[in-house]
Amino acid sequence: MRVGVLGAKGKVGATIVDGVESAEDLVFTAGVDADDSLHAFVDTDTAVVVDFTHPSVVMDNLKFLVDHGIHAVVGTTGFTDERIAQVREWLEAAPGVAVLIAPNFAIGAVLSMQFARQAARFFESVEIIELHHPQKADAPSGTAARTARLIAEARKGLPPNPDATSTGIEGARGADVDGVPVHSVRLAGLVAHQEVLFGTRGETLTIRHDSLDRTSFVPGVLLAVRHVAKRPGLTVGIEPLLDL
């Protein structure tokens, strides 16, 4: 499979170029950056392009790729409902072309969210602990908040976590995200980690995800590259590729 990269000189893009080049079943065709022409992908007969660029240019990129019958795997952020609708419209006019847009390509992160959702209604209690480096600005992390909301939705109609806490110090029981307590640890030496803890009589189940370096998106991007052509039209998230 012939694969090109948009944003190829950025940190993330360069890592994806490396990933494509070291995969035996993929051929790297062209890397395109700010001042280069997108026609490089046409000239090199590229089948799939990976786009990790910027919200200000990604829509132009996608229009070009869809128009030229090239599949796209997109990690660029900023996809509002309007943008999603626009991409869908373009794809309706281009049958057979496939675009996959995902906010998170780390397979471990995506799986742990899915498993948390699946387990949610079989346990009395659930809490989330997320642990990050101390330079992080938000607490809880976006991933933890999203995980909590997925869990809360799956537990609709069930009784709340049992909790007899009557005295204490403010903050001890964490942030309340739709009824799920979320605890945020900020510690020098850490990267990005999350634990979802479930408990019921006599047993607990813990789903832990550790992201130890910033290249953890690569296996998910390559998975998407390999499968995107089989899914014409728009796919959002890599979950549908995981056959859960």
Added chain:
Amino acid sequence: MRVGVLGAKGKVGATIVDGVESAEDLVFTAGVDADDSLHAFVDTDTAVVVDFTHPSVVMDNLKFLVDHGIHAVVGTTGFTDERIAQVREWLEAAPGVAVLIAPNFAIGAVLSMQFARQAARFFESVEIIELHHPQKADAPSGTAARTARLIAEARKGLPPNPDATSTGIEGARGADVDGVPVHSVRLAGLVAHQEVLFGTRGETLTIRHDSLDRTSFVPGVLLAVRHVAKRPGLTVGIEPLLDL
């Protein structure tokens, strides 16, 4: 729902009687043990009977229950293929009657095996650490060996775990169960615990199950009691009830 218990004076049976009695949507009807008559269940209009007895009597119990149109949830061990076939035959002659037989009712254990199976093909590496009290006779545990086999089946066709180990002390890299390394810790103070570790570039996913006391089967038994009537015929394992 009216629920009876077979083996009601055994340790496990007594715990189930407690569990049924403290569930608001269930009514405990009758407990039957070694010398009591099974007719107690008929007399008390019991809908579902839970059987945690002994391989030597469980088949007679099941014959009686099926013949009398009473659903059964069975945790007794010793179900060979022949026994399973026999139960199926009885149920064919009794449409509408349901029997659920499960080797493990701990929901956390069952979920962690399912999640391990689902995650197996998305990671380069997988290993299992199981940790138990030091009185345990077998190493690895039956659950760990079963989990390893499920994982190995899901990874068929994929390359083996990368492993550059060239020097070392025998045993360091664990037991090899179908290509999955399994490490068994035996430590005073522990009960029954298992971790499945998955790793790929830059990230790891860990699924941990802790069984902290011997009553962890209760929520799974009650789940089965509540759902068994909706599944006429034979169901093996609680997995089908979990809608994964």
Added chain:
Amino acid sequence: MRVGVLGAKGKVGATIVDGVESAEDLVFTAGVDADDSLHAFVDTDTAVVVDFTHPSVVMDNLKFLVDHGIHAVVGTTGFTDERIAQVREWLEAAPGVAVLIAPNFAIGAVLSMQFARQAARFFESVEIIELHHPQKADAPSGTAARTARLIAEARKGLPPNPDATSTGIEGARGADVDGVPVHSVRLAGLVAHQEVLFGTRGETLTIRHDSLDRTSFVPGVLLAVRHVAKRPGLTVGIEPLLDL
């Protein structure tokens, strides 16, 4: 060594009687409860008495034991500074007699507090996560609060934890105990657990204590029984016996 137990019919006392009886180097002499006479210890030539009774009787018990030259190991609570001073006064008049009073006999808990104190000044960041069953009334736990205060004292003069959190949900960053964030998880299925996390550039150190059943005080009580006679006068806490 000849050992007696005060409060022998209580749950804790009975567990200690079992512990003494199954230790090869100890002989159980007499169990005394509410209505029994303390003279049983004198009559049986008891060397050490373990007292897990009640604040309302423990001072009378200690007076009797010290007067009769019997060493004491005390787990009963309620020892104010005045009571401690009183016991010290009695002991001054009884050279050679030893009393050890400890608020916590779980060796793992005591060691983890000591290690946390020792590690405290070598890391940029420290946080505590404590996890308990959901029936617990206070959050954070007394042990976590005490651990945080020990750590804060050891870090006096050092810069605070780095923390760039600027947006978030209240409670996410835990309770602030003297500058140490403490997170309290309350989960069905858990017993009593605590993690102290330290981090600095490129590495973290975690000290975790799990108390899996309520008999975890036994090894510490037996350790105290074996060593108390060697420490005439008053000893507070089992730390001095651990030779750290």
Added chain:
Amino acid sequence: MRVGVLGAKGKVGATIVDGVESAEDLVFTAGVDADDSLHAFVDTDTAVVVDFTHPSVVMDNLKFLVDHGIHAVVGTTGFTDERIAQVREWLEAAPGVAVLIAPNFAIGAVLSMQFARQAARFFESVEIIELHHPQKADAPSGTAARTARLIAEARKGLPPNPDATSTGIEGARGADVDGVPVHSVRLAGLVAHQEVLFGTRGETLTIRHDSLDRTSFVPGVLLAVRHVAKRPGLTVGIEPLLDL
């Protein structure tokens, strides 16, 4: 304090130069590599030199530094008993000069070994799990083997780990290092991690060290730089600086 670096252009050396430059209480004076003259340290009035070079040159470096009254902090490997004796001899002739040689500067690793040694004799059971990236050649790791030996020495005279294992698969119970089972996990995505697990009746204590990137030696090197001058003569290891 004025600090120089030997091997300043190597990966490790460059990281130390960065570390010195970003420490407010230290002044970086000179970096010396293969072809440079050691006199740069004399010319810049350097008080302490950090040496991360090569066994083939480190002895010449040390001779020069000691002769010129410059303190040294050494992370270079290959210090045999003879070499240690030689350094001691040089130092005897140079009162007031200090040399600190350490095989491991990661404070978390050193503390976890110390804590493991301290805890060793208070628990019935102890096992080690070490987890590393799959490119590692040896199993168990050198650190795990050393930790096991320290623990075994501290437990001399105590009964062995209880273990009722009677059937199983070879390797499940790990490598035996002086009676301490050591389990080696090799997993893509990991860096270098170690857990020492202690257990006794009703409780466990776990000491976990995670080394998440290769710069974890920096805080230990800076600690040594700050303290070395107070310890004239030879110091081996950073343990004496930790005041445990």
